[in-house]
Amino acid sequence: MMEPGLYHILFISTALFFTGVLGFLTRRNLITMLMSIELILNSVNLNFIAFNKYIWPGRMDGLFFTLFIIAIAAAEAAVAIAIIINLYRSSQSIDVNNAEDLKY
Amino acid sequence: MPNATNIALIPLLPLAGFILLGLFGRKYIKNGAGLIGTALLLGSALLALYTAYDYFFVYGKVDGVYQQFVPLKITWLAFSKELSIDMGLVIDPISVMMLLVVTFVSLMVHIYSLGYMKGEERFPTYYAFLGLFTFSMLGLVLASNIFQMYIFWELVGVSSFLLIGFYYDKPSAVAASKKAFIVTRFADLGFLVGILILSYFSGSFDFQTLIARLTSPESNEVKNAVASTFLGASALTWGAALIFIGGAGKSAMFPLHIWLPDAMEGPTPVSALIHAATMVVAGVYLVARLFPVFSVTTPAVLEIIGWVGAVSAIIAAVIACTQTDIKRVLAYSTMSQIGYMMFALGVSSYGGEAGLGYTASMFHLFTHAMFKALLFLGAGAVIHYVHSNEMKDMGGLRKKLPITHFTFLVACLAIAGVPPFAGFFSKEEILLAAYNSNTAIYWIALITSGLTAFYMFRLYFTIFWNKAQGEHSAAANKHGEGGLVMMLPLVLLAVGAAGAGFIPFGEFVSTDGKALESHFHLSFSLAPVALGLAGILAALWMYAKANDKPARLAASLGGLYKAAYHKFYIDELYLFITKKVLFNLVGRPAAWFDRNIVDGLMNLTGNSTVLVSEGIKKFQSGKVQQYAIFFLGAVVLLAVLFIYVWR
Numbered sequence: 001m002m003e004p005g006l007y008h009i010l011f012i013s014t015a016l017f018f019t020g021v022l023g024f025l026t027r028r029n030l031i032t033m034l035m036s037i038e039l040i041l042n043s044v045n046l047n048f049i050a051f052n053k054y055i056w057p058g059r060m061d062g063l064f065f066t067l068f069i070i071a072i073a074a075a076e077a078a079v080a081i082a083i084i085i086n087l088y089r090s091s092q093s094i095d096v097n098n099a100e101d102l103k104y
Numbered sequence: 105m106p107n108a109t110n111i112a113l114i115p116l117l118p119l120a121g122f123i124l125l126g127l128f129g130r131k132y133i134k135n136g137a138g139l140i141g142t143a144l145l146l147g148s149a150l151l152a153l154y155t156a157y158d159y160f161f162v163y164g165k166v167d168g169v170y171q172q173f174v175p176l177k178i179t180w181l182a183f184s185k186e187l188s189i190d191m192g193l194v195i196d197p198i199s200v201m202m203l204l205v206v207t208f209v210s211l212m213v214h215i216y217s218l219g220y221m222k223g224e225e226r227f228p229t230y231y232a233f234l235g236l237f238t239f240s241m242l243g244l245v246l247a248s249n250i251f252q253m254y255i256f257w258e259l260v261g262v263s264s265f266l267l268i269g270f271y272y273d274k275p276s277a278v279a280a281s282k283k284a285f286i287v288t289r290f291a292d293l294g295f296l297v298g299i300l301i302l303s304y305f306s307g308s309f310d311f312q313t314l315i316a317r318l319t320s321p322e323s324n325e326v327k328n329a330v331a332s333t334f335l336g337a338s339a340l341t342w343g344a345a346l347i348f349i350g351g352a353g354k355s356a357m358f359p360l361h362i363w364l365p366d367a368m369e370g371p372t373p374v375s376a377l378i379h380a381a382t383m384v385v386a387g388v389y390l391v392a393r394l395f396p397v398f399s400v401t402t403p404a405v406l407e408i409i410g411w412v413g414a415v416s417a418i419i420a421a422v423i424a425c426t427q428t429d430i431k432r433v434l435a436y437s438t439m440s441q442i443g444y445m446m447f448a449l450g451v452s453s454y455g456g457e458a459g460l461g462y463t464a465s466m467f468h469l470f471t472h473a474m475f476k477a478l479l480f481l482g483a484g485a486v487i488h489y490v491h492s493n494e495m496k497d498m499g500g501l502r503k504k505l506p507i508t509h510f511t512f513l514v515a516c517l518a519i520a521g522v523p524p525f526a527g528f529f530s531k532e533e534i535l536l537a538a539y540n541s542n543t544a545i546y547w548i549a550l551i552t553s554g555l556t557a558f559y560m561f562r563l564y565f566t567i568f569w570n571k572a573q574g575e576h577s578a579a580a581n582k583h584g585e586g587g588l589v590m591m592l593p594l595v596l597l598a599v600g601a602a603g604a605g606f607i608p609f610g611e612f613v614s615t616d617g618k619a620l621e622s623h624f625h626l627s628f629s630l631a632p633v634a635l636g637l638a639g640i641l642a643a644l645w646m647y648a649k650a651n652d653k654p655a656r657l658a659a660s661l662g663g664l665y666k667a668a669y670h671k672f673y674i675d676e677l678y679l680f681i682t683k684k685v686l687f688n689l690v691g692r693p694a695a696w697f698d699r700n701i702v703d704g705l706m707n708l709t710g711n712s713t714v715l716v717s718e719g720i721k722k723f724q725s726g727k728v729q730q731y732a733i734f735f736l737g738a739v740v741l742l743a744v745l746f747i748y749v750w751r
Contacts, residue, residue, distance in 0.1 A: 021736065025729050033728075096728055103726030 009050040016043035031082045034077065041073045045098045105163055108175040110151050114203060118210075119147040121235035124682070129228025137228035138221075141235055142214040145744055148242075149207035157202050160663065161614055162350030170617035172196040172312065174248050189309055197613040198392055198466055202245040206382050208600075210238045212593035213377040214479050218737030219590035220373055220478035220488060230371070237263035241382050245389065250299050253390070257295070257474045261288050262382050267378060268370040280366035288365040292355020298346030302397070306540045319400045326401065338403075344402040348391065348409055355387025355440045357446060358416040363415070364439055368431040371486055375431060376480030380438050381473035385577055388469055390443045393617060395462060399454040410450020414548045417443030419672065421555035424563065426658075426669040429493045430483050433475070433563050437519065440552060441472050447549065448534040451541040452615070459615035460540070463495070464533035467609040471526035474600035475518040481594055485565055488590075495563070499650070500568035507591050509568050511598040515640060517566045518601040520557035521636045529605035532629055553632050565647035574647040627700045 016039055023036030045066045052062025063098050084094055120145040129137045130402070164170050177192035214234060221230055240259035247253035262285075303309050306317040306325050317325045318340065332339045349360075356364035368377050378384070389407060391398060398406045417440045422438035445465045452461025485508040490497050502509040518525035531553060538546040579726030610620035648654045658665045667673065723734070 025732055025736075054558035097729070102728065104725050 006050055006054040013043040013046040013050065013051065016046065017039075028095050030087070030099075034080050034084070037080075038073060038077070039101060041069055046067055063091055074081060106155070106159065106173045106375055107176040108193065111155055111175060111193050111195065114148045114151050114207065115239050115246065117144045117151075118145060118235040118238035118242070122232050122239060123229050124471065124684065125232035127373065129232055133228055137231045138214070138218045141231035142218065144213070144235070145207065145211050145214050148238075149211045149260075152207040154396040155195070155408055156200050156204050164195075164200075167419040168618060170197050170612070172617075176314070177248060179686070180252075180274040180365060187303075187309070188306060190249045190254055192310075193246045194248040195246075196313065196390065198659045199245050201470060201613060202243065202389060202464060205470060205500070206238065206241050206245060207472055209381040209477045209597075210234070210377055211444070212243075212477060212481070213373045216376075216484070217371075217373045218513045218612055219370060219587050222486055224644075226270070230267075233263055233270070234268050234374075234377070234732040236465020237267065237378060239381070240385075244386060249309050250303065250311060250314065253393075254292075254299060255296065255403065257350070257386065257390075259293065260378075260386065261285065261292070261354070264288075264367070264383055268367045269376040270374070270653065274338045274369065277369040280363075284363040284367045287360060288353045291360050292350050294346040294348075298348075298350065301343030301346065301351070301606070305339060305343070311357050315396050319396045323399075332387065335700065340397075341404055343396070344398055347394065348398075348405060348412075350433055351387030351390040352412060352446075353387070354390075355442050355446065357387065357412050357443065358419055359674060359722040361416060361420070361439050362678055365432045365435045365671070368416070368429070368435050368493075372431065372480060372484030375435070376477045376484065378467075379435065380476040381529075384442055384446065385469050388442060388449065388465060391446070391449050392466060393451075394464065395449065396454055399447075399452065399615075403453075406450055408450075410447045410542060410545055413446025413448070413450055413652060414545045415443070416440070417447065418548050418550045420523050421552045421559065422668050423671050424559040425555060426665060428495050428568065430486065430495055430498070431480075431493055433495075433559060434483060437479075437500060437556065438476055440556065441468070441519070443477065444531070444534055444552070445469050445472070446548065447539055447545050448474050448748065451538050451545060453541070455616050456618075457542075457620070457714045459536035460533060460610075462615045463610050463613055463620050464530060464537050464621070465612045468527075468530035468534055468624045470609070471530045471604045473602070474528075474597055474604050475515040475525075475527060478594060478597035478601050479512060479519070479599065481590075482508050482515065483588055485594070486512075497565045501569070502568040504675055505568075507594060511567070511594040512564060514598045515601050518562045518605075519560050520528065520640060521553055521559075521632055522640075523633065524602075524605065526601050526603065526605035528629075528633070531607075536628060538623075550632060550635060554635035554639045557644050559634040561643035562647050563641045565643055569648050570650050619674055 015087065020036045020039030020043060023039065024033050027033055047070075048062040048066045052059065055064070087099055088094050107283075118141075121141045121471060125133060125137050125141060131568040133140065158164075160170075164173075170506060172178035172194040177190050179188050180191045192634045214231070217230065217234070224230060237260060240256045240263055244253055244256035244260060257607060265285040267282055267283050269277050271277045302314060302318065305328060306314045308314050308317065317323055320326065326340070330340065334342055337345075351357075353360045356460070364379060364384065368375055370379070398409070417745055420436040420443060424433050424440065427433045428438060440726055445468050448461040448465035448468065450461070452459055452465070485505060486501065487493055489501070489505060490500070514525065518527040519527045521719060535549055538549050612619075614620040646657070669677070
């Protein structure tokens, strides 16, 4: 059984990132878009962990960054969901196409 | 010593009237405006009279020479220690004489207008403008500084503009006021450049300093100015000639006279005040004020002044013989008489007996103000009565308007130079001065004086004789001659026109301030008086009764009569030069350049901004996902650039 190397992990993380980007750009549902953002963030987390483990095994920087990102992602999700709920209250929909007020 | 407060009050009282009536006249004062204006002017006329008495008989003379005083001088704009524009008052024989003329004629016109302009809708405005004009004219007369004079010069120009265009609902009046303003403005450009040249070389705007520095041939200023030449003439000659152009424009000298006949569109008392007695002689006054410079330093310019004056005098006299509008005849007569004053200055020289022309010019200015204002006010009374300016609508009025008839006759005799009326004395002096220095101008002046008598009595006979009594429409005869306020000025001015000649003018006004003995030679006076009488008799023969003699004479003169009737086509020439030449060669290309190049550049920047923003405004759609695509695209682009291109 072959031990997974750096490239495998980077491949997974890249695939995860572009899945997230694709989801963010194509889905119209705001909740799904939020989930896509979580995917993007987690692909970044994977990158940090992988680089930390394979390139600087003796140090903890990557781990700390990952922990921070997880914390911030939680906070961001809370804020985003609050925004989505308010949007829903005002327009009875969470379709992103209905939220065009940003241009004003 | 002169009392600065009294003298300063002379121009300031009319100014107060202008401000008061201009601000509150139409709403609050209304019909009282005339009385307020007249009362203020009466005050300033009395002060002027007092000043004149004080100056001529009490303190003015030191060792037999009239001195120049500057009782007040305020630095208004200081450019450097030596060079500043001041506001000052100057008191010398000619300014005091002008004070008298301006305040007296202005007072007469104020009183007369109480009757003439009664019931006019803009009555208070009219008096406000009269006040403004009187203030500016007095300021011009009293100016101690050439720049101050220029300021007031423009102020009289603007008040003349306002008053010519007083009936602003009449298109011809509007056109006339614009014409007067543009023509004189054009001439004033020359005045301004002349001021700059003279004061550049003399290093001062002040009349006293400027004259002192420019009249001594040894001074550095004159040497510098003579050394710098342009087109073969020295800078001083150019400066003096340009200043004269300004004076010629204001004084309606040929060929800048075209505005004066049209200016008759204004109310008749205004014509009497501005376009006969005071403003139009500002040019003469200007030349007299700078006379030492003209006569000592630039005699060539003085010669030009003489010839311009003589040519204007005779051309205007010829045109006046053919005009049919009574005010236009008087306008050309004014131009002719100012021509007299101009060439009298032109043939004069500085100091002693040779300065007779200067004295004569000022004397003629004085007497002319009297009889020409009288003629205009008389014409006003006639126009008031028949409601027309055309001579053919008048005739046989001597019984209907007895006082007007009598005073008009006095004025006609005065201007025709019949002794012992005022015009005789001043004209004799002018002719004598011309005879002593320039024979050609003397002959022109002599012929002109004959023509003057002819056209004035043509006017007189056509208005007051000619037709039988009953030929007037009864509708016009309702209000009679015009009441006391209109007759009083006529009578007072008639006294002036009859008696002003007996003033020994040479004792008061001369080039160097010393008294000038005026001699009368009976044999010399014979020719002009005989010519004048011949002119009167010719007019009597042709116009005393309605007949076809004038028409036959006009037909036999043919082309000459036609040319004179059309004012020698000078207006047409101006129109040709401006409309055909200047508009096509300068105006249109400039307008094209402005519309296409200048405006084009502006429109280009504007339009391209609009185009660009039209293009990019769609980027801001409000769709989050679109933003994200742009963001991603940009990041990918940058990544490609950083990785593969800018390595």
